[in-house]
Amino acid sequence: MTALSVRNLAKTFTMHLRGGISLPVVDNVTFDVAPGECVVLGGPSGAGKSSILKMVYGNYGVDRGAVLIAHDGALVDLASADPRTVLTLRRDAIGYVSQFLRTVPRVSAIDVVAEPLVVRGVDKAEARGRAGELLARLNLPERLWELPPATFSGGEQQRVNIARGFITHHPVLLLDEPTASLDAANRAVVVGMIAQKKREGVAMLGIFHDEEVRAEVADRIVDVTDFAPKVAA
């Protein structure tokens, strides 16, 4: 059984403002992620790890291939789905913890974290309660909770972002360097949260540059350099 199945994905960027040059990024990307497993994308910077994550979430279009996600007892191809289906999959099936928080003016940190639950119909007070638990676990000082995170430090913003990504129960979760700006204590908290998601059966696909963290969370490493496009002669 797989929760996420990536099949023969290919991506080339065409830079129209640079005379239409083509930048092949990846080709034939194929791997599966099972429930309760954390697969880490490995390879040097520029190999296409982030691009793969963005294709899986639908932020990047694909030239070929499929991103199959288990939803309602069937496998749905997110790569070819219409925008509404992608939004439904993002609501119910696949979550994403991005590297940087996209702050919304005026919205407090605790509401930023609670929002994914509120839009799923959870009572606001209950959602804020759960948000507070996560922020406390991530050691974000309580005096910051009611402030908009725009002025927070990089590490503080990242913890808000992690809490927001982890508050829902998506069966598939994408992690884009969630520990990049964190100190050792908070890295350990995130490692613990990932372990908990595994026990809950969540399939995770992530990028971790920190070797210690990677060694602790990865069940398997997929080497992205295997998907390097063959340069046409």
Next chain:
Amino acid sequence: MSDEPLLKVSNLTKYYGSRLGCADVNFELYPGEVLAIVGESGSGKTTLLNTLSANLEPTSGEALYRMRDESWRNIYELSEAERRFLTRTDWGFVHQNPADGLRMTVSAGANVGERLMAVGDRHYGRIRDTALDWLGRVEIAADRIDDQPRSFSGGMRQRLQIARNLVTGPRLVFMDEPTGGLDVSVQARLLDLLRQLVGELGLSAIVVTHDLAVARLLSHRMMVMKGGHVIEAGLTDRVLDDPREPYTQLLVSSILQV
């Protein structure tokens, strides 16, 4: 999100004489969905919005709207009375310049109450209470209810225009550069408010903007227009993160970083 669209637009085309406004526009809008139309001035986005909102007659094509009684009607074939009812109750239109959407010489309360009276509410006390409630929701102090919008700041006027539009519980709201003429700090507040209200009320909205940040924050989907044609469309973050068309790439790369 519901499984049936609210609006189905096919082959919508508008010429001004021999000059093209917009051509061959096709899309469906679902309940709760926010669609952004972006493009530079002259791209046809405002023509499209005015045609969709039945302020302009199209040259060809149709726009089918699912009425509250679940019947599908081509909005260009409605009688004048039916169309007026739609634009006064089930639809809202937020203009870039609040003076175009407000009556500047009647009180704030009357601006909100007027739309309620248009749908037949005659109970003065109840109208005033509803107006007060809406002024609160758009963050206008209750003691300004008897003041004319002439004495309001630009941001307050825009919030009042939004209250006036939303008081009748519309299902579809058209917005033309809703944050256009405002200071950046005021824009942020208005955007946050719009985002909240659209989410809470489950509104469908079509928002014309040249500001990609507004599109990113408010919309689920977007259409990029150039020379009267939709040149690229899709999920908002896909279009902005992975623009395909030369013009879209130019738009996205032209955003100033701060």
